[in-house]
Amino acid sequence: MDPVSVAKTLHPLEVRILLRYDGNSEIDARRVREDLGYREGQENQAFSWLTGKGLLEEAERKTTLYYEITPLGLEYADKGTPEERIFALIQSAGPSRLPEMAEKLGFEQKTIGSAFGLLSKEGVLCMDSEKRAALAEGAQLPDPVLRLKALLETAAAGGGILDEGKLEASDLAVLQSVAKKRGAADAPFRTAERERVLYRLAAATEEVRAALIALGMTGEELGALTPAILEKGSWKSGTFRPYNIGVNAARTIPGRKNPYVEFLESVKDKLVSLGFEEFDGNMVETEFWNSDALFMPQFHSARDIHDVYHIDEPKLAKFIEEPHLSNVAAAHENGGDTGSRGWNYRFDREFTRRLILRSQGTVLSARQLPQAKIPGKYFGIARCFRYDKVDATHLSDFYQTEGIVLGEDVNLRTLLGFLEMFAVEVAGAKEVKYVPGYFPFTEPSVEVHIKHPVLGWFELGGSGIFRPEVTKSLGIDVPVLAWGIGIDRMALMAL
Structure with missing residues (x-):
């Protein structure tokens, strides 16, 4: 490694760190921001560059839990x-x-x-x-x-x-x-884990530091020649960074189909080949179809399963279709004609018209039930939204593969067969297991788990047989199998 050549490739953010600290110093992001006045994020960028060049090495890593x-x-x-x-x-x-x-x-x-x-x-x-x-x-x-x-x-x-x-x-x-x-x-309060990483300068840094001093580099060198620099005339008294003509040009990447989109299309093709019909719906839904029609009670802890996004304008739908509204309201209040005792509370007919972004793909199944053929098999790939703190592993939107199967002769064994097909043939899992679950709108309820070769066991999705309070309120008198599979998790296994 030629120290002079390396010195000429360094960004001003890197130069200032190498000139400020010696090999005995242990530095972290906070110290660099305080000592050198870097904006948040600049120090981590410099750390990444220096580590990649072998001029900085990690000394210690600590994780601390905070309550914000x-x-x-x-x-x-x-x-x-x-x-x-x-x-x-x-x-x-x-x-x-x-x-x-x-x-x-x-x-x-x-x-x-x-x-x-x-x-x-x-x-x-x-x-x-x-x-x-x-x-x-x-x-x-x-x-x-x-x-x-x-x-x-x-x-x-x-x-x-x-x-x-x-x-x-x-x-x-x-x-x-x-x-x-x-x-x-x-x-x-929310919990947050914060990682503190301590770095120290590598042994090779001393030669590069000497080269920086010999070249007269201070970290204040000018980079791109901008209109502002030309207007102020600061280029006359400033020093420009060395221009490295040996850097390879950026690699040209030709257009190609997104692997995730290809996977979604393959899932659709698989289900259509099995005799399923595809359904779709709007991203903006009412509380009625998103939750009430699925026998999730208003003002009940079961509703907390989904942290939804509310629509500001308009706030309410103009109406809910009859007789579905009356049937669902009766099921909630006293069970109606479903054979259930219901939830024993007064159903709020204004609240049920509130507009939200759909929080689960099951809303598509609820919408499909009143017009479904018997026997029938339906599926949809729905983009859903739930409030979440966005980070490296979590987003506020996700995709679900949602489906229902109606028929006089379908049962739990039929459902488990569908789940195994999804896990093995679509997701490519080698090991599958079923776990009892709870969903307000199905009984019995089953979660399907698969084993990833690196990540281990994780939940692929939930399923069950729709409760009578759901099916009878929407005019269906036969068993209905329902499942919601995390399409992103299937992609995690298959891609």
Whole structure:
């Protein structure tokens, strides 16, 4: 390695690091930003370049867990947690029913229900003879609530972050009970792992540093000749970086079909060859078809399975088709004609018209049921949306392969056969296993898991037999097999 040649190829970000630190220094991203004034991200780019050239090597890597306060947590720190505000409301205004408290405090019904459940468990609240929430005699706010409020205030005043290593065990237990790793819009804290990497300069750096000094390079050299440099005339007094004429030209990549698109087409071809008909639908759906028609109760924890995106304008659909609306509402309220007792609550016919981005491919199956042929087999590849914190492994949208099979003679054995076909013939899995699952709209419910040669076992998708509350409400009197397979996960195995 010729030190002079290497020195001439270095970017100013690299040059300044090599000139600032010696071989005994251990440096990380924060130190470089503070010492050299780099913008966030510039130091990691320089580290990557220097490591690739063999001038920098990793000395140590540490992972630390942090708790970050969310916008909801900041609101709780300012206005009080739901438990605090419920306690204060009943203390000042007397016993109150849960819907009334939700309206007065501006909380959703599920938030009030969760807070009431916690306070009831701690013996702070109870129900009086009129089914109103009331304070127990001598009740005080429980320790977990007080600790959570203190943690919220500490985080809000200290940059929004709490270091796990600096927390007491009791505080840590409270945080673990309320924090979420991803999709934390409804949690006061989210967990985040931060990795700290320490680097040291490699032995070869000394010769390159000497070459930099001999060449008079400081890291302040000019790069591209821009209109701004020409206008200001700074090129007259500045020094330009050496131009490396030995760098190979960028490789030209001809156009070709995307491998993932090819895989999607192969999945469609496979299903069509098996006699399935393809269905499709809109990305914007109503709460009715996305959840209510699938017997997922309104204001119930089962609804939390999907963190959906709401449409701002228009907020509501003009109408929901009859008799589906009335049948589904009856199934929720008292079971209707399905033989079920339902969920025993008042079905909200305005809420069911709310527009959202579909959160699951099963909405296509619900839409298809009223017009499906018996016997019949249908499938669709749906792009779905759920709130998530976007990072290297998570996005807020994903694809599902969704399907239903209707017939007098289909059963669980038929379903398991379809799942094995997907796992083996489409995904290319060598090992398959079934795990009991739970979905609000199927019974029994089955998850199919496959084994990746590197990643090990992971869930490929969920399935089951639609409950009567789903099928009968939409005019179907025969068994319906339903499955939703993660097409991205099949691609992970097959590609």
